[in-house]
Amino acid sequence: xxxxxxxxxxxxxxxxxxxxxxxxxxxxxxxxxxxxxxxxxxxxxxxxxxxxxxxxxxxxxxxxxxxxxxxxxxxxxxxxxxxxxxxxxxxxxxxxxxxxxxxxxxxxxxxxxxxxxxxxxxxxxxxxxxxxxxxxxxxxxxxxxxxxxxxxxxxxxxxxxxxxxxxxxxxxxxxxxxxxxxxxxxxxx
Numbered sequence: 001x002x003x004x005x006x007x008x009x010x011x012x013x014x015x016x017x018x019x020x021x022x023x024x025x026x027x028x029x030x031x032x033x034x035x036x037x038x039x040x041x042x043x044x045x046x047x048x049x050x051x052x053x054x055x056x057x058x059x060x061x062x063x064x065x066x067x068x069x070x071x072x073x074x075x076x077x078x079x080x081x082x083x084x085x086x087x088x089x090x091x092x093x094x095x096x097x098x099x100x101x102x103x104x105x106x107x108x109x110x111x112x113x114x115x116x117x118x119x120x121x122x123x124x125x126x127x128x129x130x131x132x133x134x135x136x137x138x139x140x141x142x143x144x145x146x147x148x149x150x151x152x153x154x155x156x157x158x159x160x161x162x163x164x165x166x167x168x169x170x171x172x173x174x175x176x177x178x179x180x181x182x183x184x185x186x187x188x189x
Contacts, residue, residue: 021164021166022070031071031160034153039134047137048137049139050138050139053118053123056123056133057111059112065130065136065172066132066173067130069176070161072130072177074128075125076180079117079128131150131153132150
């Protein structure tokens with residue numbers, strides 16, 4: 001990519017590459033395995049989520065969620081297929097859907113500075129949520145293990161990027177969703 005390319009054109013090409021990679025069966029399988037192993041590691045520590053949804057209200061809670069471009073691309077692909085919705089996935093049936101289908105972009109969040117996939121205080125795409133959402137608990141006493149566990153799995157996620165030849169970029173969730181949405185449907189743009 002040369003200096004002369006526009007920011008949007010370069011970003012659109014990168015989002016297409018992340019979406020294409022996320023759709024490859026090998027990458028999809030490895031992400032699912034990584035998330036399943038992370039979920040088991042978290043469960044073994046026994047934290048409790050009181051389902052308050054406060055952590056998804058990023059500005060109000062005073063924190064940010066950081067993800068990789070591949071995580072966002074995989075997440076959006078799953079949302080487009082309806083893979084993370086429904087009570088059986090721990091979310092609200094169709095909660096992450098925009099009116100008439102498709103994905104919800106940050107400008108459609110119920111509250112500014114909140115996750116657009118939080119609907120009625122609950123995650124509408126719980127089954128396919130990113131790594132940071134899987135690790136973070138606001139329960140007192142969980143901070144000690146969260147950081148180390150997150151860093152371990154983030155390193156493994158970075159290794160997946162490298163092994164699959166996928167560009168690695170770490171970014172804010174809301175900014176990344178905005179950028180991915182600007183890249184157009186399925187990364188076209």
